Every structure is written in C-alpha cells, then in structure tokens.
Amino acid sequence: MMDWVLSATALVLLLNLGVGMIRVYRGPTPADRMLAALLFGTTTVAVLLVLADWVGLPALRDVALLFVMLAAIISVAFAGLPTTDEEER
Amino acid sequence: MILTEVMASLLLISGCFFYIAGTVGLLRFPDVFSRLHALTKADNLGLFLICTGLAVNSGSPRITGLLLVVWILGLLAATVSCHLIARRAIRSGQAEPPVAEPRAADPTP
C-alpha cells in the first residue's frame, strides 16, 4: 500500500507543479513569477524526498538537501541588495 | 506496522493538500502579497507534513534527522526569499504595499 501512496503523492505534487505554471505565464509582475518558481523549488524538494523512499535511492535525499540549501540563492540574486541611498528614501 | 503505514499515508495526503492549497492561493489571490501568504503555507506546512510522513514511514533516526534538517533549511529559505521578494515588489513600485488596518482601541496615544 505504501508504494502506491508514495507514487500517488509524487504524481499529485508534479501535477500541482504543472498547474502552478499558469502563474508564471500570467505574471503580471516579475515578483509573481518568482513566487511561482519558489513554489516549484519546494515542490521539487518534496518530490525528491518521496522518490527517495519510493525508488529506494537514499542519495536522492542528498539532492533534496542541496536544492533546499541553495533555494535562497536564487531569491537573493533576484532581489539584490539595495544601495544605501535607496534605503534612505 | 499497519498503524505506521496509515499514519504516514495520512501525513503525506495532508502534505499534498497544503501544496494544492498553496497553488490555488497562488492562482486565485489578487496581489503579490496575498499570494506570498498562500505560498508560505505550502513551504512550511506542506514540506513539514511530507517530511513527517516520510520519517514515520522510514522509522530510522538518521533519515529523520536528515528530513528535519531539510525542513529547517526550507523554512529559512522560504522566510528569507519571501522577505526579499516582498521588499523588491514594494521598492520597484510595481505592487501597492498592503495598508495596515487602523487599530480600533489603541491604549497608547
């Protein structure tokens, strides 16, 4: 039974990711699109963790760990650090 | 044995529910800031429930520890990311910042 639940979870999460793509198309601001990409990142982490149990590859948990560890880099690159005079505004 | 399987399944299914709720919020909510709010539920609770379900299923302390680290890092990444994105959305002027409701009874003048 567990195998079935695990694979169904992976499928539901993947389909969920597909539906979330609509927000990347619609936007309207870059921030909206970025949010959708963030949700995809977390979904991928969950799918990898589920796959690690289902396929029986423990190394996939390491892959999930890498993704979740590096997820913030993309947002920092997107937002950037404000300059000090921007901050004083 | 059966009990752990049922518990793990229930946790995984509720995790999926929060992911779906996050996506629905992402698609249906009107502006960046409310979408941000929907997203963090998926990030925090969805990932937490999936991790707990898998930990119950595996029953091994090593895997449970790793899943806990993944969840804590996920929380941190989601918090920082949402803060930075909201900040940028306000500063770039592409989205109106949310206005705080005026408090009805404020004891300090």
Next chain:
Amino acid sequence: MIGLAIDSVLALGIVWMALQTVRSDSLFQAMLMFIVFGLLMSLAWARLHAPDLALAEAAIGAGITGALLLVTWRRLQVHGPDDSNGPRLMTRWLALPIACASALLVIIIGWTALQLPAVPGTAGELTLQRLEDIGVSNPVTGVLLGFRAYDTLMEMAVLLAAWLGARAVATEFRPGVLPGPAHAEVPLVGALLSLVVPISILVAVYLLQAGGSAPGGAFQGGAVLAAGGVLLCLTGRLEAAAQASALERVGVILGLAVFSLTGLIVMATGGPMLALPGVWAIYLVETALLLSIALTLVLLFAAAPGLRRAP
C-alpha cells in the same frame, strides 16, 4: 501505472519547458522557464536512477546558473540591452524544417539503438568487474579517476582555460555583478549566511568523502562550495579585487597541478601515466580538484580577477 504517468508528465514537462525557454517573448519568463527546466531535469535523473547527475544538476542549476541569469537580468534592467531594436536573426522560416529534421534524426538514432542486440563483455561491464582494484565502490568516481583519468585531467584544463579566457576578454576591470560598497544591510540575510555557508562547506566535504562509495565526488562538492561562495558575493561579503592574490592564483591551478604531478610521479616510478596508486591518491587529487573547481566557478561568477573580504 502511476510510474508511467509520472514519467509521461516529466517527459512532456521537460519538452514543454525547453520550448518555452527558447520561444518566450519576455526575457525574465524565459529565464524562469530555464530554472524550472533544471528542476524537472533533476527529477528526470532521479527517475532514471542517476543520482550523481541529479546532484550535479541541483548544485550547478540551483546554485550558480540561476543566480547568474537573474543577476544578468537585473543588470539589464539598469542598463538596458544595447540593441533592443536591432536586427533579429531571420531564421523563423528555417527553424521548423531544421527542428523536424533534428527530431527525425533523434528518432532514427533512438530506434536503431533499441534494435541493437546486447553485446556481452562491453567496456562498461569490464569496468564494473575491475572496480575493486581501484579501491572505490562508486562506479562514477572509479571511472572518472581510475579508467578515464586523462579525460578528467583535460576537463580541469578546460576549466582553467575558461577562466584564463574570461580574464583575457575582460580587459578593463569592472566590479560588475557584485553589490557595490554602498550596499545596505537587509535583515535576515545575516542569519541566512550564518546557516547556509557553514552547511555548504560541510556538504561539500561530505560529498567528497561519500564520493568513494555513494553518489558524490569532487565536481558536485566543488559546485556546492562554489554556491556558498556565490552567496557570499551576492550579499556583499566578498567584493571584487583588482588583482588576484597569490593564494587565488595557486588555488586556480591547484587541481591541475596536483593531478598532473601525481600522474607524473607514478610514471617516473615505472607505472603508466596517471594510474593513481591507491585510495589515498584518489582522495588527494579529488580534494585539490574540489578546491580548484569551487574557486574557479566563484571567480567566473564574480567576473573579477580576484576577491577580497568586504570591510
């Protein structure tokens, strides 16, 4: 049944993302599609039982490529592309026949490959049988350093050449992608750094150590370490220096130098060139490779001759 459904969703998603990446009208949207494409690719590698590739995809895709694309996008917002109204390539009518021909070629090659009978005693099988002689149980690391060490050495030479090329092209020093000295401190970023940077060092060392028996190795570890460095650059903790320090010069060539020297010493003592004498030599070379890969990637990302600690 569900496995087939997952595979179909992944396959369709990957092709769709690739298509959207090249034909999206908005640059930002195309970049995000490419990032999502990377996520789906790592899931595909996971489904194909190739965690080594999934690790590399995660470290490079999530840590470095995505950041590079988004930083470029932000720079374009400020400066604007030089030739936004310039002539576009006139290839639209040619694109369809070329795409169809390419697809046909892929189908023919795939079909032919499926028809081929299984050959016993291929190089791959022989390699797996002889893996114990090298002393590592992870076939990927064994092949990279035991059976095709020359190729791995050349890959390091390519990385060094890329860095030298980037230095040669960037004739004037522009501290471009990094935030300038006038950047303001954002709350939470300090907390992020104090957790993620130590963990990235820990994970890099873990991947290096695990590489002998499980998926991992110098390339993945180096990419993770580089991602930590990229984060330090993005948050203004490291800033561009006009000159590379002596330590950085040594670090960039360290991998190539240690690898070549080990191989030459073996040759001097009568063995074949680059035949690494034992597990300790493999770990020595891998450590040097990891440091060089990480440093080169961070320097390439920062597009700077050197880096120094921000005051």
